[in-house]
Amino acid sequence: MIRFDCDYVEGAHPAILERMTETNMEQTAGYGEDAYCESARQKIRAACGAPDAAVHFLVGGTQANLTVIAAALRPHQGVLCAATGHINVHETGAVEAAGHKVLGLPHTDGRITAAQVAAYVESHYADSAFEHIAQPGMVYISHPTEFGTLYSLKELEALSAVCRERGLPLFLDGARLGYGLAAGDVTLGDLARLCDVFYIGGTKCGALFGEAVVITDPALQKDFRYHIKQRGGMLAKGRLLGIQFDALFTDDRYRRVTAGAVEQALRVREAFARRGVEMYIDSPTNQQFPILTRAQRAWLERDFALSHWQTLDGGRDVMRVCTSWATREENLQKLLAAIAAMPEG
């Protein structure tokens, strides 16, 4: 069985494991205060063109999301996001456990718009009972979204402008950011300029684990390490995160490994298109969502693990096919061949 069901089925890019092995018996300070973390922070600041940004390394995405959101909001505030946002559907109520309502908005392929945010805020304060309603306190977006889609630079600029006008911090979940940078027109520099806080996903983009949280808003920078510790996210051997991000931001590795996966995903998309398979979502990144008949699905699942996303009326299934930094060309070839040979739709 070859897995294309998600992008965290292997370990880490070999260069990372090598660096871990080389440095294994070195003695360093704990809790992210070692030289490897510092080096990684500097490389990330440079890559973002943000010399004053705070950079913190957390182990995983849910942890990053709940820590950032809990640190940013006052108790009566909620966080606006697409109803399909990861924080709203796949984190077991972590944001609510930290005391805050998730304010889900209707989405377009996982995205929300500046106009929606503006309208929501306006409507909130227009309600005579507004103090009886959770106050919109920040905006969360994911890029790529949970559907693999991207914000264009223009869309992101509009969101950022609305957020600044309304005093709402803009938080971008970049669990799959590498694939987004490879596929879209938004750069790390744009994110540092337009977001108040975002993170650069490691877990799904070449690392064993780890998310690099970049905070440009000075108010949110203050005391952030307290929040990390309180939420259980301060890794004792913090250097493990520093070593990984240092390796990912050396020799352009973060860009290279994710760009390859996007190129592979587009070949998968083409292979499906050649067979007349419709895509549920038009995704430009490493996640693809073909709509398959039961026979097609069964055919592919004999040899490949895919992820079941949704069943449509009429019995066809939306499946997710993921490539990643670790996808081997030989495995991809097998998948492409199987698609070419699968039953008619």
Add this chain to the structure above:
Amino acid sequence: MIRFDCDYVEGAHPAILERMTETNMEQTAGYGEDAYCESARQKIRAACGAPDAAVHFLVGGTQANLTVIAAALRPHQGVLCAATGHINVHETGAVEAAGHKVLGLPHTDGRITAAQVAAYVESHYADSAFEHIAQPGMVYISHPTEFGTLYSLKELEALSAVCRERGLPLFLDGARLGYGLAAGDVTLGDLARLCDVFYIGGTKCGALFGEAVVITDPALQKDFRYHIKQRGGMLAKGRLLGIQFDALFTDDRYRRVTAGAVEQALRVREAFARRGVEMYIDSPTNQQFPILTRAQRAWLERDFALSHWQTLDGGRDVMRVCTSWATREENLQKLLAAIAAMPEG
């Protein structure tokens, strides 16, 4: 500078890194549902003589503490512990952030007694305004304690008996459990028999990171993975934890690597004793607490990183000296020599 300041300054036991490297490009399911985790769970259940125990792998100690405590308590309950307990002093109020009061009791070298727990509970219900006071809902102990001391089997049996009589789950923080198993008379089987939940520390005992939470209480077993996810502790590539604990519980490795460190620590203690240095706490484990003059401290700190614990009246300092699974014999020899040569007290 050679570090003896804490027990998490190196990476992992080489056998662990080797297994990670060997398995790096294997494809597995995420979130702890892979074969490595299952194998590690089986080995831990066997080592504990607890075939029905639930075993979950979390990344760190604060995360394990807050997840277990939040899962076990109802909102009006607090957790009894030594006032010096890690959850009370060094976790940035993580337990309170999950909604619960930490009920600190006076301690003896970091330990509390069955009698104290019984008296506290009795006194709680004897107060006519008891409903105005947080209800004692569970008991947290650490073993070894934050001072390196241990509960005897007899003490632990007494605590367990009181807890069961009063309906309080007993939770044992084993962040440094390996050193405790090596030095005391309490076994993993005893812990599984006497505690409702405890964890086997990996981070400080040979792993890169990771704590294995063992739950014997069926009520607490229920739905525990939801809690892990909600608190941000469900590692996407969960196998990284499985591989580590599988390696630690293979060939008696967990016991061997920690036993060596305890033996080294006792040699440090002897070296201080030969110089007439008093120990602040009589610790049988890998943490030692010599009381040094300023001159002695300065002498040692030229070449060795130690941890400052406390300053006593009169100007002498309590320092912490830690050995670990990673302490090299050559470095230990240097420390012993420096102790032998340090100024008179």
Add this chain to the structure above:
Amino acid sequence: MIRFDCDYVEGAHPAILERMTETNMEQTAGYGEDAYCESARQKIRAACGAPDAAVHFLVGGTQANLTVIAAALRPHQGVLCAATGHINVHETGAVEAAGHKVLGLPHTDGRITAAQVAAYVESHYADSAFEHIAQPGMVYISHPTEFGTLYSLKELEALSAVCRERGLPLFLDGARLGYGLAAGDVTLGDLARLCDVFYIGGTKCGALFGEAVVITDPALQKDFRYHIKQRGGMLAKGRLLGIQFDALFTDDRYRRVTAGAVEQALRVREAFARRGVEMYIDSPTNQQFPILTRAQRAWLERDFALSHWQTLDGGRDVMRVCTSWATREENLQKLLAAIAAMPEG
């Protein structure tokens, strides 16, 4: 200006104020442990045919909701309700502040069905990533709903059956329960039999303030006073609540005062119907929701305060008109006359 905008614009039924005045200088124990509270509890238990129910008096509805829900749920659980439920839209995220996700379901005039609950629960456990999603842990309904509508006895029995089958406590918010008892086929005895916990609203049904929480589920009865105290709901002079509910449950007063208001509301509905005004919702209780033109609205708002509910496409407004235990016949006559004289739609 005569107010018909809501049902809490006056003080209390005169019989209540009289009892408060008569008993004012009596000395009693605090915190609900006085004889007036005990008497009220007995009368409520009798009215519910539930001799073993626990009855607690809280000051207000949001307080009652958050206290009950926080007491009933474990941290990873959310509460199912109509998306329009008061806890979801008008309590400033109080449930989330206590750590829980509100799981809003599509509604029909403010109601949800047994089938919806069953389907949600089934779908939850059918998801392979169910542990990444907040677990449905209880069901909240309001009766009357926020739209004035009612559950039939049959609907309530079906909901109760599903909840018991699935192990979900059923919680009924009875902020306006008096009006519901007067208008529908559900009795207090039915509620005690079918719900695990519900409350009998005082604030909107004749009292100065106060909600009587009736708990039939023994598990939820346990330690409930701790929760009341912790959430700030334990009134020092608890007798003020006891006196009020004792008066409301004397001489059938609770039923009488609310039945009068329902009868008045139906006369308002008829008056609108005679003018061809459509109702937004078909409400049988003390809240009515006429759809008015701007001219009609302006006409009525010259002399009467109404509540603006919503603006429809085309510019017509849904307005809320409330009667209450305090509505004077002379004021009602004026309103009916104004409706009769208002402009054509």
Add this chain to the structure above:
Amino acid sequence: MIRFDCDYVEGAHPAILERMTETNMEQTAGYGEDAYCESARQKIRAACGAPDAAVHFLVGGTQANLTVIAAALRPHQGVLCAATGHINVHETGAVEAAGHKVLGLPHTDGRITAAQVAAYVESHYADSAFEHIAQPGMVYISHPTEFGTLYSLKELEALSAVCRERGLPLFLDGARLGYGLAAGDVTLGDLARLCDVFYIGGTKCGALFGEAVVITDPALQKDFRYHIKQRGGMLAKGRLLGIQFDALFTDDRYRRVTAGAVEQALRVREAFARRGVEMYIDSPTNQQFPILTRAQRAWLERDFALSHWQTLDGGRDVMRVCTSWATREENLQKLLAAIAAMPEG
């Protein structure tokens, strides 16, 4: 049985009940936005010499404490207070339920000092692991304290100065403030000048219920009504609070009714002194703490309800004797006579 056990055993000052009765059938807006609340706010601002203060009316003390503290702190912060502070011992962990650690300091008769606060803060930041420890984020004091003692103006000025220097809001719990104003040298104007937020207790000082929260800090004023609603403290018929505080701040009533009680308490103190009874605490306010033999206690408890505070070694009991705005001269005379006639110590 005549009650002297606490100061909330009667209803309200008759003038308050009269105003409630007079206004009972008036129609007003809800949620504190009526003219009675506005009038009361103006009178309180005038009494405090604080025209820009925000004034909010809450129902009870625990509610006021938890709402203010939750609104003021960020998640990683705790609240400094005397270890005996009401929030630390008698609110069922309400502050922790809102996510915050209560940082109890050693006390002197219920008081803490500016020097203690300064030392705690300095020590916090001097710890190399300070981010692992809850950050001191505000200071809570009660005045009178739980022991009836008072801060002098000088002590309060010193506390205020330290708090401002360290950026910690100073919050004063005035549940019994009336008695403190009557007995000490601190005025409402001083409180408005020196505290960031405090409350004027109604429940124990002549009202049926109610605490008037006065916020002078603009940062804390912002959005405070959201917090009240979220914590369940926004009374639907808010005018009930407005009417009460309006009556208390009319004709100097708040001062007059509490001053009488203090004068009575001092007569109780003298009566005990004449019998050679030692007081546990030297309280100048309406709570007195005689140390009684078992025989003396039994003698008094035949006719009077007192409150048991503590049992001392040797078997003598510290009892609490409270007067209040409602204490009748005839009852006081009986108590004084009983003290005069009680057995020798």
